[in-house]
């Protein structure tokens with residue numbers, strides 16, 4: 001595989017500052033780990049700065065789970081790209097299904113955020129994926145295509161190549177029911193094909209596409225072995241050091257990236 005795998009921890013609304021800081025300080029990284037695998041941690045906002053300090057010198061990257069598209073202004077309760085950079089972030093998750101479904105974020109709004117991320121030098125991790133109803137109605141590819149087309153509107157091929165996309169079927173998130181590697185590979189190959197048609201083969205060959213949804217140490221290998229799957233965005237199994245370490249090791253051992 002020519003793409004560097006990326007294993008990311010989405011902690012969602014978990015961990016106090018102290019808990020997050022301890023995780024980052026105690027995570028057993030090896031000095032050259034991040035040359036083989038990109039490791040990214042997405043803590044809650046309150047812990048970003050402390051985790052950024054604790055990760056200094058490790059090569060592990062830091063990201064936020066969401067952001068507002070504007071730099072500043074009267075947006076009570078929101079956080080801006082400048083604030084995330086200030087706290088030490090280099091990455092940001094955008095369009096997570098929990099944002100789309102619980103907080104009604106539209107593709108158009110997510111698109112504004114993706115563009116803002118690029119303007120401010122933050123690497124977007126754009127999430128797409130179908131609900132169970134959509135899957136059962138045979139709409140998986142159509143939904144992914146609609147979300148990609150809306151969320152990526154106006155971007156160029158270089159931006160597509162530089163970002164990360166996470167295919168996270170909603171029915172697999174936090175349910176313990178992971179998509180089979182065949183299903184995940186099929187959807188991710190479709191996503192790569194779609195990006196190839198729109199942005200060219202080079203960008204589509206470079207963009208990293210993760211699978212997310214009930215990934216654990218026992219199933220990470222199945223995904224990493226797939227041709228089009230470049231890592232995982234992990235919720236529950238990223239909250240404990242042992243389990244997240246096993247996921248990173250799984251990617252390290254199985255990736256044929258060099």
Ligand code: 13P
Nearest residue numbers: 010173174213214235236
């Ligand atoms: P789980 O790994 O807990 O299923 O969550 C996946 C996810 O939503 C990562 O963004």
